Amino acid sequence: MHFILTSVSWLNVIDRSFRSFTPERIRNGIFRSKAELTAVINDYVRHHNENAITFVSIESAEQILEDASRAKATLMIR
Numbered sequence: 001m002h003f004i005l006t007s008v009s010w011l012n013v014i015d016r017s018f019r020s021f022t023p024e025r026i027r028n029g030i031f032r033s034k035a036e037l038t039a040v041i042n043d044y045v046r047h048h049n050e051n052a053i054t055f056v057s058i059e060s061a062e063q064i065l066e067d068a069s070r071a072k073a074t075l076m077i078r
Contacts (some may be wrong), residue, residue: 013055017048 025044031037057064 021041021044025040026037029037029040031040059067
């Protein structure tokens with residue numbers, strides 16, 4: 001078993017990308033083969049990467065470390 005916090009930023013980004021990708025490209029599509037579905041996914045990723053928006057954190061490193069320490073302390077109490 002592997003435990004991943006739901007507040008992990010990279011996991012949220014991946015989840016959000018799948019939520020936007022599914023209704024846009026997959027839900028109403030008809031795919032006659034796995035290769036066809038793979039091509040649609042690759043096209044979507046390629047288009048997304050060409051039009052990517054850079055993520056910029058608004059918190060300082062000190063604030064992030066403080067939040068992590070507070071979360072760790074909370075989890076250790078339980």
